[in-house]
Amino acid sequence: xxxxxxxxxxxxxxxxxxxxxxxxxxxxxxxxxxxxxxxxxxxxxxxxxxxxxxxxxxxxxxxxxxxxxxxxxxxxxxxxxxxxxxxxxxxxxxxxxxxxxxxxxxxxxxxxxxxxxxxxxxxxxxxxxxxxxxxxxxxxxxxxxxxxxxxxxxxxxxxxxxxxxxxxxxxxxxxxxxxxxxxxxxxxxxxxxxxx
Numbered sequence: 001x002x003x004x005x006x007x008x009x010x011x012x013x014x015x016x017x018x019x020x021x022x023x024x025x026x027x028x029x030x031x032x033x034x035x036x037x038x039x040x041x042x043x044x045x046x047x048x049x050x051x052x053x054x055x056x057x058x059x060x061x062x063x064x065x066x067x068x069x070x071x072x073x074x075x076x077x078x079x080x081x082x083x084x085x086x087x088x089x090x091x092x093x094x095x096x097x098x099x100x101x102x103x104x105x106x107x108x109x110x111x112x113x114x115x116x117x118x119x120x121x122x123x124x125x126x127x128x129x130x131x132x133x134x135x136x137x138x139x140x141x142x143x144x145x146x147x148x149x150x151x152x153x154x155x156x157x158x159x160x161x162x163x164x165x166x167x168x169x170x171x172x173x174x175x176x177x178x179x180x181x182x183x184x185x186x187x188x189x190x191x192x193x194x195x196x
Contacts, residue, residue: 005124008120008123008124009124011120012117012120012121013152013156016113016116016117016120017059017160018163019109019113020109020110020113020117021163021164021167021168022167023106023109023110023113024110024167024168024171024172025167025168025171026102026106027103027106027107027110028168028171028172028175029171030100030102030103030106031044031103031175032175032178034097034098034100034103036097036175036179037175037178037179037181037182037183038182039096039097040092040093040096040097041096041179041182041183042176042179042180042182042183043092044089044092044093044096044179045172045175045176045178045179045180046176047085047088047089047092048089048172048175048176049172049173049176050085051082051085051086051089052168052169052172054078054081054082054085055078055082055114056164056169057078058074058075058078058079058082058114059164061074061075061145062075062117062121063148063152063157063160064147064148064151064152064157065145065146065147065148066145066146066147066148066149067121067124067125067128068128068142068143068144068145068146069128069129069131069132069141069142069143070141070142070143070144070145071145072118072121072122072125072128072129072132073132073143074145075117075118075121076118078114079114079115079118082114083111083114086110086111090107127139128141128142
């Protein structure tokens, strides 16, 4: 029977990461189904890319680096920044379009997943969390960034990287391109209407 720590690691790798990726893809699908490019448009798509640029490197850090005090502090910063942009995105989107029940549920997963991951990593590396807050019994804080030893299996990393690219990065880049194209068409039509 696996230890509680191993079960938590497995839940992070084989439940949280895939669920988060599936939620991201479903969110993109909701935007496409609802023709977001005709309502909230490119500003919302840009906010989605900003969230991706905040959390993408953080996920890579969590998968590739030892969870030192420095790495956990960077992950905490990424979660806080993502949270701020997430709320900015929701405020903007809710003023420009209807956010249906499925998309709201998906947002709940996207909202919770980074924090669940951070808390789970904090539980697995309690000494580094306690050191971050200066608890003397925890020992000295390790602010270095270094490769995870032992590294995660190469096949897992390839699948996670490919899944992130196919289910999240490429769809949201396509969304931004779709919104930009709709914006250009609208500007052309507005310009023609002004000339007439």
